[in-house]
Amino acid sequence: MTNPNSDCPVCPDAMKPGSPNRRRNTSLLIQRELSDGRTSNIIIDAGKFFYESAMNWFPKYGVRTMDALVITHAHADAVGGFDDLRDWTNNAQETLPIYLRETDLDSVESLFYYLVDRSKQTGGGGVAKLNFETIDANPFDVDALTFTPLPVEHGKNQECFGFRFGPVSYISDASGISEETAKLIEGSDLLVLDALRPARTHGTHFTVEQAIEQARRFGIKRNLLVDATHDIDHVPVNHELSKLKEIENLDIQYAHDGMSIEVDL
Ligand SMILES: [Zn+2]
Ligand SMILES: [Zn+2]
Known part of the structure; x- marks a missing residue:
C-alpha cells in the first residue's frame, strides 16, 4: 500500500470501508441462546486485530461480554490480542475463562508474563483478569x-x-x-x-x-x-x-x- 509502483489490486481495495478484502485475523464468535434465556458468546482466538474486530462487530451483534475464549494455538494471529482483553475484564465482566493447551499457555506466559502471573504486574493500569483452563485432545464443554x-x-x-x-x-x-x-x-x-x-x-x-x-x-x-x-x-x-x-x-x-x-x- 505504500509502494507507488505496486500493481496489487487487492491492497488498495482493502482500504475501502466495507471491502471484503479488508481482513483482520481469523476469529469466530459462536452466539447462542441458552435454555435459561441468556445469550452465550464464545470466541475462538483473539489475535493482533482483536480490538479492531471487536469494535467493528461486537456492537453490531449485541456482544457486551464474552463467556469464554477458546484458543487454536499460540501464534500472534490467535493470541496477540490478549492484552486488550483488559477492556472487558476491567469494565464489562469480572473475569474471562480461556481454554487452551498447556504448551500454548507456556507460550502465552512468555509473551504476556503479567497476564498469567498477575503478581508480576508493575503498572497501575490494571491488567486483564484471565482464568486459564488447559485442554488436551479430549472434548470439553463450554456453556x-x-x-x-x-x-x-x-x-x-x-x-x-x-x-x-x-x-x-x-x-x-x-x-x-x-x-x-x-x-x-x-x-x-x-x-x-x-x-x-x-x-x-x-x-x-x-x-x-x-x-x-x-x-x-x-x-x-x-x-x-x-x-x-x-x-x-x-x-x-x-x-x-x-x-x-x-x-x-x-x-x-x-x-x-x-x-x-x-x-x-
Ligand atoms: Zn497487495
Ligand atoms: Zn499459526
Missing part, C-alpha cells in the same frame, strides 16, 4: 456446548487445534489433516478451512488448491475458506470458486470479516 478438538498439522512437527462443535468443523490454521482427525470431521454440515493463497510453497497453511482437495475429501455441504493473504481478491476468486458448485456440486467460498451464518447447535 453446555461440546467442543471436540481437531488436532491438525500446522507446519512440519507443529500441531494446532481446530474444533468441531455441533455440525461445524472449524480449522483456521492447517497444512495437513490426519485420518484420525478426518474421522472427527466426518458428518459436519459446515467446514471452515485455512486457504492462505494460490499454490506457492508455504508449508504451514493449505493453499487454495489444497483446501479444495480437502473439501473434496470430506464432501461437506458447505465449505468456507479463511486466512487469505492479499493474493486472494475476494469477489473474483469467489466467482471462480462458484464454478465448482456447477461442475461438481462443491460449495466452496472465501468467508469475509463480519460474515454471519445460522447453524443448528
Whole structure:
C-alpha cells in the first residue's frame, strides 16, 4: 500500500470501508441462546486485530461480554490480542475463562508474563483478569456446548487445534489433516478451512488448491475458506470458486470479516 509502483489490486481495495478484502485475523464468535434465556458468546482466538474486530462487530451483534475464549494455538494471529482483553475484564465482566493447551499457555506466559502471573504486574493500569483452563485432545464443554478438538498439522512437527462443535468443523490454521482427525470431521454440515493463497510453497497453511482437495475429501455441504493473504481478491476468486458448485456440486467460498451464518447447535 505504500509502494507507488505496486500493481496489487487487492491492497488498495482493502482500504475501502466495507471491502471484503479488508481482513483482520481469523476469529469466530459462536452466539447462542441458552435454555435459561441468556445469550452465550464464545470466541475462538483473539489475535493482533482483536480490538479492531471487536469494535467493528461486537456492537453490531449485541456482544457486551464474552463467556469464554477458546484458543487454536499460540501464534500472534490467535493470541496477540490478549492484552486488550483488559477492556472487558476491567469494565464489562469480572473475569474471562480461556481454554487452551498447556504448551500454548507456556507460550502465552512468555509473551504476556503479567497476564498469567498477575503478581508480576508493575503498572497501575490494571491488567486483564484471565482464568486459564488447559485442554488436551479430549472434548470439553463450554456453556453446555461440546467442543471436540481437531488436532491438525500446522507446519512440519507443529500441531494446532481446530474444533468441531455441533455440525461445524472449524480449522483456521492447517497444512495437513490426519485420518484420525478426518474421522472427527466426518458428518459436519459446515467446514471452515485455512486457504492462505494460490499454490506457492508455504508449508504451514493449505493453499487454495489444497483446501479444495480437502473439501473434496470430506464432501461437506458447505465449505468456507479463511486466512487469505492479499493474493486472494475476494469477489473474483469467489466467482471462480462458484464454478465448482456447477461442475461438481462443491460449495466452496472465501468467508469475509463480519460474515454471519445460522447453524443448528
Ligand atoms: Zn497487495
Ligand atoms: Zn499459526
